Amino acid sequence: MQILVVEDEPKVANALREGLEAEGYLVTLARTGEEGFFHASAHPLDLIILDVMLPGTDGIEVLQTLRKQGSRTPVLLLTAKDAIEDRVVGLDAGADDYLVKPFAFAELSARIRALLRRNKVEAEGALKIGALEVDPVRRLVAREGQRIDLTAREFDLLEYLVRNHGRVVSREMLARDVWKETARATPLDNVIDVHIARLRRKVDDPFCAKLLQTVRGVGFILGGEPQ
Numbered sequence: 001m002q003i004l005v006v007e008d009e010p011k012v013a014n015a016l017r018e019g020l021e022a023e024g025y026l027v028t029l030a031r032t033g034e035e036g037f038f039h040a041s042a043h044p045l046d047l048i049i050l051d052v053m054l055p056g057t058d059g060i061e062v063l064q065t066l067r068k069q070g071s072r073t074p075v076l077l078l079t080a081k082d083a084i085e086d087r088v089v090g091l092d093a094g095a096d097d098y099l100v101k102p103f104a105f106a107e108l109s110a111r112i113r114a115l116l117r118r119n120k121v122e123a124e125g126a127l128k129i130g131a132l133e134v135d136p137v138r139r140l141v142a143r144e145g146q147r148i149d150l151t152a153r154e155f156d157l158l159e160y161l162v163r164n165h166g167r168v169v170s171r172e173m174l175a176r177d178v179w180k181e182t183a184r185a186t187p188l189d190n191v192i193d194v195h196i197a198r199l200r201r202k203v204d205d206p207f208c209a210k211l212l213q214t215v216r217g218v219g220f221i222l223g224g225e226p227q
């Protein structure tokens, strides 16, 4: 479970990191709103703990921008004691929960577990092929519970193959439906093959069973038993 903590006060940030790591979470710290925003945009996360009072871009702005970009990562806001307005604005901006500083770590920990549970239930719309899970909403991929990081194009390609699971998919279909390029003078075959090779390296190579097969002269098929 990956948690991003955006907090400018080093004492609070370090205490949070220590406490969360002791509970088995993987924690990244960001000291400014900008840093937090860039990290959240570039890495898959399970949860963001976001302080409202940050120098420069504050927590509310970071949250608004993330939600505008379609991020659905659960966000827990940390707000100041008397800043009721922050809580209202924060919840309106798409925060999932908030805690008022100072707070007991045990309470934070319980709130985090509740948010992660809720998110897991929502994520059950994920597509599953055997132990491969593709979540089209959060754009996350995991196999045997291990997170797999894909580029946007690799994700689109894998999602397409999963949706067409058990069927042969031709390079023409991929060019049309994934690359959305039908009017090219030169075929995309090489580009597609490179992406297939990369996908195979990430999704198949670390595992025993190979899901992605090449059907010579035709295209590709994603096999495995459906669940």
Ligand code: CA
Residues within 6 Å of the ligand: 007, 008, 009, 051, 052, 053, 054
């Ligand atoms: Ca602060």
